[in-house]
Amino acid sequence: MSAQADMRVVNLRKRFGRRDVLRGVTLDFPKGEITVVLGASGCGKSVLLKHLVGLMRPDRGEVWFGSTRIDRLPERELGIVRRQIGFLFQQSALFDSLSVRENIAFPLREHGMEDERLIEEKVVRVLNLVGLGDTLDQIPSELSGGQRKRVALARAVVLEPRVVLYDEPTTGLDPIRSEIINQLILKFSQTLGITSIVVTHDLISAHRIANTMVLLHEGKIILQGTPEAFQLTTDPIAVQFLRGELGADELARIHGNADDGQATTGVHPPL
Ligand SMILES: Nc1ncnc2c1ncn2[C@@H]1O[C@H](COP(=O)(O)OP(=O)(O)O)[C@@H](O)[C@H]1O
Ligand SMILES: [Mg+2]
Secondary structure (H helix, E strand, O other): OOOOEEEEEEEEEEEEOOEEEEEEEEEEEEOOOEEEEEOOOOOOHHHHHHHHOOOOOOOEEEEEEOOEEOOOOOHHHHHHHHOOEEEEOOOOOOOOOOOHHHHHHHHHHHOOOOOHHHHHHHHHHHHHHOOOHHHOOOOHHHOOHHHHHHHHHHHHHOOOOOEEEEEOOOOOOOHHHHHHHHHHHHHHHHHHOOEEEEEEOOHHHHHHHOOEEEEEEOOEEEEEEOHHHHHHOOOHHHHHHHHHHOOHHHHHHHHHOOOHHHOOHHHOOOO
């Protein structure tokens, strides 16, 4: 594996019944960078993420976490790896009956932390990080969709993971709330050095945050490169995907104003 890759999949194959979902995916996820995996709905993005935390096992191929091959690890050993990987699920998956505090504390307790003062300290710290320090005692149903997403984001980073996987982090959010999430993903990446793997069909977000974009189509990677390289592609399938999801005007808007992406950072508290 390349020295810069924090995670890697090699020739990953997965089929369900007669449906070949992943047909040989090889991909490096560089350390400290944001890799965005794009693709149409149903193309296998969530399946790919589930392989990265051992929630699914490949039919063939390899999954690497640093220098550890994890696709054949027994469940017990996978636990050690999972502690270092945060996962933001597509549906925020908060516990409805637990307070925000206990939702975020959950992974800490699950991994054996018992010191209540330390737990409180860590919970408050990540909740402040996502700008929701005043919601500790609320329950998820009292929060907006965007706030719930941010609580889930706080929970995904509370164990100070090396890698965070984001499954459709902005889907269903309006542009302003999407941008808040984008800025948080960038902040986690830049200030905490987290390696980020984001799967989405939201091209606007992808262009905002990606170091590298990857386009998955019919179980294979058909395009990989910087956001700028994606704009220049002449690959007919990629062009179709990009046109279908995002007009040229919007692309120009995203890339035309370099300061634009920083517009909402002021609303978040400093680290
Ligand atoms: N556990 C499963 N059993 C059977 N089929 C599955 C399972 N998980 C996903 N699939 C199928 O794999 C394909 C890709 O799913 P998914 O990765 O969820 O797509 P998306 O790119 O929208 O995240 C879909 O056709 C889906 O029905
Ligand atoms: Mg999905």
